[in-house]
Amino acid sequence: MSKVYKNLIAEIHQELGIPASYAKDRKLLLQYECLDLLPVGIDIFNREVSMCAKVLPAWKKMKSAALGDGIELQLVSAYRSVEYQKSLFLTKMNAGVSIADILKVNAAPGYSEHHTGKALDLTSPGSECLEESFETTTAFAWLRHYAADHAFTMSYPRNNKHSLLYEPWHWRHEIK
Numbered sequence: 181m182s183k184v185y186k187n188l189i190a191e192i193h194q195e196l197g198i199p200a201s202y203a204k205d206r207k208l209l210l211q212y213e214c215l216d217l218l219p220v221g222i223d224i225f226n227r228e229v230s231m232c233a234k235v236l237p238a239w240k241k242m243k244s245a246a247l248g249d250g251i252e253l254q255l256v257s258a259y260r261s262v263e264y265q266k267s268l269f270l271t272k273m274n275a276g277v278s279i280a281d282i283l284k285v286n287a288a289p290g291y292s293e294h295h296t297g298k299a300l301d302l303t304s305p306g307s308e309c310l311e312e313s314f315e316t317t318t319a320f321a322w323l324r325h326y327a328a329d330h331a332f333t334m335s336y337p338r339n340n341k342h343s344l345l346y347e348p349w350h351w352r353h354e355i356k
């Protein structure tokens with residue numbers, strides 16, 4: 181299973197022109213696609229969202245705890261397939277964006293935490309979606325304080341070791 185997956189990812193990377201040393205250079209681990217997805221409803225763009233079945237109760241609990249403190253956490257994105265990540269790259273490449281520039285903002289297919297269904301992109305009403313300015317919101321302040329109580333951690337803090345953009349909106353559940 182894992183060898184088949186590794187080969188599939190390697191093939192996709194070759195096709196997209198992603199350097200073979202990518203994962204090592206960026207200190208990124210292969211992320212496996214979630215096999216027990218559950219639909220969560222719709223996101224703020226009216227798209228269907230799914231997440232890992234094990235994470236759903238934790239998300240619901242954190243969301244309602246935040247609400248209890250007057251903070252509304254909204255889901256922007258959760259599970260994304262390898263195929264979806266690949267299509268994202270192709271769309272940008274077709275628009276003339278270089279692979280090096282795409283890799284500054286997007287994890288390569290196979291290395292996005294969203295494959296696991298355990299990473300959530302969050303926002304709050306009145307905040308600009310997936311923008312660094314989310315760090316100035318009360319929702320972010322709440323997450324900094326309480327997300328850990330629900331086993332969510334911010335994967336890509338400022339100056340992270342993966343050379344990925346600072347993503348104050350991206351929180352991953354670590355099942356204990």
Ligand SMILES: [Zn+2]
Nearest residue numbers: 299300301350
């Ligand atoms: Zn994310």
